[in-house]
Amino acid sequence: MGGAAAAAAVALLAATRRRPAAGPLAFLLPRAARAGLHEAAAPAAEEEKGRTRRRRRRRSSSSRLLGPDIPDTWDSPPRAAARPSPPSGAGVDYDSTATIIDGKSVAEDIRFQIAEEVRQMKNAVGHVPGLAVVLVGDRRDSESYVRYKIKGCEEVGIKSLLAELPGNCTEDVVVDSVSRFNEDPSVHGILVQLPLPQHMDEERILSAISLEKDVDGFHPLNVGNLALRSRKPLFVPCAAKACLELLLQSGIELMGKHVTVIGRSKVVGLPTSLLLQRHHATVSIIHAFTTNPEEITRQSDIVISAAGVANLVRGSWLKKGAVVIDVGTNPIEDPTSDYGYRLTGDVCFEEAVKLASAITPVPGGVGPVTIAMLLANTLDSAKLAYGLATESPEL
Template sequence: MSGARLIDGKAIAADVIARVTIDAAALLESTGTIPGLAVIIVGMDPASQVYVASKARIAEACGFRSLQHTLPESTSQSALSRLVQALNADPTIHGILIQLPLPRHLNTLQIIGLMLPEKDVDGLNEINAGRVALGDVERAFVPCTPAGSMVLIRSVMSDLRGLKAVVMGRSNLVGKPISSLLLAADCTVTVAHSQTVDLAEVCRQADVLVAAVGRPEIVKGDWIKPGAIVIDVGISRIPAEGINTRLVGDVAYAEAAMRASAITPVPGGVGPMTIAMLMNNTLLSAQRASAVLNK
C-alpha cells in the first residue's frame, strides 16, 4: 500500500524502558536510591484510570517505587495542594505526575505551579516550560509527549538542520514545547492552529509534520509533502462497522502513508513513547537528587 516507513513507537519505547531499567538498577547498587514516582488522579474517569494503571505497572517493572493517589471528584483545591506539598517534601519521591485534565472546579495552573521543578517529570511547571522555551533542555524536564516525539523523529533522521517543520496545535502540553525542541534542532518552524488560513497548504510545506489537534483524521493524504516525516500525536475513538469503534489519529493514515517517507501509527506510535519518557525523566530526577545528596 505504501512506501512509507512505519515508525514503531512500541519498539523504540521498549528500548528506552530497557535502558531505564538497567540504569535504575545501577543507581540502586551504587547509591541505594530507588526512583520514586507518585501519580495523582482526581475522579474516576475510566480511560484515565487505565492509563494511570499502565504507568504504575511500567514504573514497577523498571524497579521504581510507584505510588498512586486516587482522589474523589469533589476534592478541594486546598486538599490537592496539601498532597502536592507533602510529595514535594518526601525525599523518596522523585517524580510527581498529575493526571490531566483535572475537574473544572480546580485551578490546574496553580496546582502544577506548586510542584517543585525538580520533581515535575511531566515538564508542565512554568520553570521547566520556560527552560524548554529558552532552549535550556539540559536543566529542564521536557514534557513527555514532545520528548518522545523528538526521539521518534530522530530515529528517522538524526540531523534536522534546515528542515521545514509544521506543528499543528499550540497547546502547552504538546504544541508549544515541541515547537521549541524543533527550533533547538535548527528547523524552521511554523505553528498552525484553528485560525490558520489555508491549513492544508501550510502542511504541504512541511518536511516534518507534527499533528496534535485532537481532530480525527483531519490531515488528508494530499496535505502531506512527498517524503515528509509525519508524527501523529492525536488519538480519538470513532465509530466503526456495526457497534464497534476504532482508534485513529489526527492523520488519515492510509492516505498519508502513500506520500510520507515515515509515519507513526495510531495506536502504537507516540503513545508508548510518552510513558517511556516519563520513566526516563523520573530516573533522571532520582539521579540528580542522588548526586546532590552524595556531594
C-alpha cells in the same frame, strides 16, 4: 498619537475586523472562544529560510535531545535561497508505502536501558526512583493512561504511588496531595494527570509541584529554560521528547527543515515546537485560528500533529515524502474493544501512508515512547537527588 501612527492603528483595526473570527480549526475551541475572541495573526517570519549560517560547535556537552548548541551567525548580505534542499526522499517510488516508525520497540529499548540504570542506582545508593501520579475524577482515557504509566514503572523497577481523588473534591485537596508528595523523599517525580475537572485551577495545582519533581516539565521555569536556547531545563515534557526521539532514531534530518506542529498545548505542541527550534528546524505552529492549515502543512517536510481531532490531517494536507508524527490519541467508541473504546490518531493513516516517507501509527507510535520518557525523567530526577547526575541543568 501622531498622524502616521494613528493611521497605522486604524489600518490595523480595519484589518483585524476583516479577519474571519476563526479559522477552519475553530471547532477545536469552546463555543465562547469561537464567538468572539481571536489573536493577532502571527507574522510569517521565516527568517532562517534560504540563508546560510556558519556551523560551529561551542559545547559538546548539551544532551542529544536538547539539540546541538550552534550560534546563529548570519552571512552578510543574506543570499536568497542559498541552500535549496531537494524535496526529501526525491527519487523514491511513492506508490510504495511509508516506513512505519515502530514506537513500541523504541520504547522497549529505552525501558531496557532505564531498568539497567535503576539496578545500578539501587546497588550504589540503596534506593530506586519513585513516581507519584495524581488522578482526579474518573475519565476512562485518563484512567488507562495512568495504568500504562504505573505498568511502565513496574517494568523498570521504579516505585509508583497513585493518589486517586474524586472529581468533585476541592482544589485544596489536590494541592495537599501534591504537597505531601513534594515532602516525600522517596518520590522524585510528581505527575498530575490532565485534564483536571473544569472547576479546578490547573495553574495553581501544577505550580504546587516542586520544580525538582516536575517530571512533566510544565513548570514555568522549565518551559522558560526550554524556550531560551542558552539554557537547559531540568525536565522536558515527555511527549515532546518522544517526538524528537522518534525523529532522531529514524535518522531524519531536522536542521533547516520545515516542520509544522499542529496544536500548541503545553503538553505537546508548545514544547515540541521549542525543542524543534533547538534542533534548528524552521517551525510553523498551526492552531484553531489558523486560516490555511492545509496549505501550510502541505509545504512541510515533517508534520507533527497534536490537535486531538480524529482524522484531521488528510492525504491532501501532505507533501509527497513528508514525515508524519501522529501524537493524537482520540478515544473512539468501539463496543467490540475491551474498554468500550479504541484509540485513533489525528492523521488519516490510510491516506497518509501512501504519501509519507515515514509515519508513526496510533496506537504503537508516540504513546509508548511518551511513557518511556516519563520513566527517563523520573530516573534523571532521582539521579539528581542522589548526586549521581553527570550533567546538571541550569536553574
